[in-house]
Amino acid sequence: MIRDPIRAGIAAGWKATDASTLERDLALEADVAIVGTGAGGGVTAEILAQAGLDVVLVEEGPLKSSSDFRMVEAEAYPQLYQESAARKTLDKAITILQGRSVGGSTTVNWTSSFRTPPATLAHWRERWGLREFTPEALAPWFERMERRLAVATWTVAPNENNALLRRGADRLGIATAAIRRNVKDCWNLGYCGMGCPTNAKQSMLVTCIPAALARGARLVYRARAGRLALRGGRADALVCQALDARGVQTTGRRVMVRARHYVVAAGGIGSPALLLRSGAPDPHRALGARTFLHPTVAVAALMPEPVGAYAGAPQTVYSDHFLEGAAADGPIGFKLEAAPLHPLLLGMTLQGFGPQHAALMEAFPHAHALIALLRDGFHPDSPGGNVGLRDDGSPVLAYPLTPYLWAGVRRAYRAMAEIQFAAGARAVLPLHERAAPYPSWPAAQAAIDALPLAPLLARVMSAHVMGGCAMADRPERGVVDPLGRHFQLDNVSVHDGSVFPTSLGANPQLSIYALAARSAVALAAALAGKPAVGGT
Amino acid sequence: MPSRRQFLKFGLGGGLLLAAAGAARAQRPFVAASGAEALAVLDAGDRVVLAAIVPALLAGTGEAAGQLDAVIGSVDRAVAGLPPHLQAEVKQLFALLGSWVGRRWLAGVRAPWSEASRAEVAAFLERWRFSGWRLQQQAYQALHELVFAAWYARPGSWPAIGYPGPPEVR
Structure with missing residues (x-):
């Protein structure tokens, strides 16, 4: 007990x-x-x-x-x-957790x-x-x-979802590092996002x-x-x-x-x-004014071996490769991390419906996901959003997704897909209404370069306001x-x-x-x- | 500063939806609940719309057909937990779809929802998914999120996707 x-x-x-x-x-x-x-x-x-x-x-x-945290x-x-985790920006283009x-x-x-x-x-x-x-x-x-x-280096081996980020990046000469965590006697369950049931966090x-x-x-x-x-x-x-x-x-x-x-x-x-x-x-x-989100986009990958992205400490490996060289007045930089996957949130985030959606969900145990967090607010073309009030006094954030940000989204899709193929992915899938699973890096590259980037087409999320x-x-x-x-x-x-x-x-x-x-x-x-x- | 122009634009779109939905309410014939569990916030007309949309979205998940009422109940509970401004939007959307004008002219579905084929409903969803009108895109995504959240919330959906469920800790 x-x-x-x-x-x-x-x-x-x-x-x-x-x-x-x-x-x-x-x-x-x-x-x-x-x-x-x-x-x-x-x-x-x-x-x-x-x-x-x-x-x-x-x-x-x-x-x-x-006692309430049942990981459901x-x-x-x-x-x-x-x-209910359905908070969105004014134009509903960004989901805010x-x-x-x-x-x-x-x-x-x-x-x-x-x-x-x-x-x-x-x-x-x-x-x-x-x-x-x-x-x-x-x-x-x-x-x-x-x-x-109790913030400390996490010495347990990363789960496969995070290990794939390290493995793929290693093969491309992209530096990764371990994420420190604020846990004591962590059970490595992977349900931090639903409240820690063991009080380790x-x-x-x-x-x-x-x-x-x-x-x-x-x-x-x-x-x-x-x-x-x-x-x-x-x-x-x-x-x-x-x-x-x-x-x-x-x-x-x-x-x-x-x-x-x-x-x-x-x-x-x-x-x-x-x-x-x-x-x-x-x-x-x-x-x-100047409200920022780390606008976050994701690429899922289908791996040949089971990944089990629902289990194990959710984030233990990251890469700042695409952030470190980023000048404030240059293209936007982004941080790469893995994202845990659970059925409800994945099901509602994954594009499409009907048999196509169902088939993708059936690959759930083999699914791996990377996310890129865009570092907004540094460049003049990234002024962030504005908080306003609805008639009932509740807040709403108007956050325009600018061409400057979209250029970063495209680079991030490419970076994530390349790492995933380097890690052995069979196919990659940007979370985007117009994207389909791409079976090779050249195919993915060409498709990503042609994807229309606009609000409500690309899935954009934020967990950092x-x-x-x-x-x-x-x-x-x-x-x-x-x-x-x-x-x-x-x-x-x-x-x-x-x-x-x-x-x-x-x-x-x-x-x-x-x-x-x-x-x-x-x-x-x-x-x-x-x-x-x-x-x- | 909060961009008043954007609020205005959104308000106008929302207002049009509301007006259409309001007009719709009056025209909608009464639909009796078919002995299914009582809903907290959605009404019998909303249920009819969902009963057409849920099978189109969940096609391919196998078990969905037999659990229609349970999925609709799950959508209803999720809506009941949303803040009032979102509940109002969702209810407007269902009222609009439930109206003759909304179904026929906005959704482009000829048959009444209870008779519409799955293909016809899927075609409507696909049109709204890629609509050039932002409100239709937003509405499609709201339906998508509500229904897939309701479906994958259910432990019964997990075996088909190989999710073992949460571990035992006690």
Whole structure:
């Protein structure tokens, strides 16, 4: 029997409130209200609670833990993902996988842990005035979070899906490396994306959030942060709506949190949307702008031997070959990784229908998949997307896929197909409505060069939403300062991936952890000795 | 800044769909549920549309025919879990398809859904898949995602594709 640390904590008296069960409105006071319990909110909660501050965490999603994580797609996606994993950009051309439960995306990510690449930091220093963001200056923050979350080199042999990336790349002289993972005693099951059933993944759910709750922090879940009530350049209160048990409709109950300081950590899309709904000052039109996705395209391959891409640690090998030479003012660079495959997500992503689709699905055990994550936001022709609000206040991201990005998609298809044939593929299949299985590298090359690239033809996905509340050295070109403090609102900070001024060119969790820790330590110091709520 | 022009464009397209669907509702004859399980958010008319579309999408999966009601129930549950703005879009889409105007003139299916041949339905899906009108492409992809998600959510679909299901951990 696997111990469930969340259920044990609740039994031991943690203060966790399910807002769906509220029979009347709830009013809370705290030193700090944190919106979101993902990588940014979780780290912030632990650090502030350790500093003796009274913290309230608000989470839109449910509180699910290892006992609930049955590795069943049909349960996991509606419970643990924004919009049942069906979130899309405005034109529906990009599917966005974003977590929505306590722990945020860290509950469902694939454990890939990278420090912010030095080239990305250099670009931020040069282009965005973030002069203090050197690898050396950030190293202590990375080290701190790597220790806290057990980020380490994965020494177990990669599963076949990842080994194929290494093998194919090796044969072409393309460098690969091992991905570090935030796990302890991992069972190598391969279901990280559906919540870790063994608590091996050191997500926020089993690390920082329990630590904060153990120190008296309060958690309110199934509560959607509606808006910050603003007055005179400050936030007065956080107003939240309780959601029903399935997280679809509001119940009419409100949760109101009054605090000295408010940390917005609702993630890319979520954080700018909250500030937009609040009518936050935005004199330079930066809020919600420059939202980045690492637009991701995929090529599946049919291998002669079974691959079993559904089992084993999902991501353990990567290649930055096509990123390392990429200049900010040149063609877009991309990172190559393997992607785990499970029937539901593959079935709905794979193009076509009827007997053709069924025949492709029958090859499932022999299927291998590579993904290319495009590093958006560096080039002027890659300005990212804009977060806006629907009439009902829900956020929507308009993200135009530009010719600059499509050129990268075509190069990425070619790179992935060539690696797959080098690894022994019988056929490769770009995930694209007009693509068919191609039996050889020359055939694939010719077909890829001729594929029309347009929204809704190429499958484009994203699991990394970044930007929208960019940090900058001065208000003219950002929303928050380099410590996440809002330029126009005295007692509001943003601690999450929305502060990145570009995408990263790497899976973002470790960058979010480190920057959130840096901002949270500064915030804790600033709040020490200030008057309590209401005592102005 | 959020590009208002794009929102407007989308709003207009959505509005047209809605208007067509609204007109459609009035014309649609009442269709009694055929003793199948009650649906949470989809109605009897939506079921008739799905009953034609599901077999065309899932052709080749072997077992699909005998499990039509179960697949439709699974689509219904998935829609019920979507946020309100997406539920509204899906319901509009089914209402539109269920209308005479939508079926005959937008989908190009001559026979009523309950009598349409699988080939005729497949031809409509293929037209929308590669339509030059973005709303039709989006609608095709919504149907594709809903139905394939519903099908491969079911453990009964796994043996045919060699997926052993999740491992036992306890």
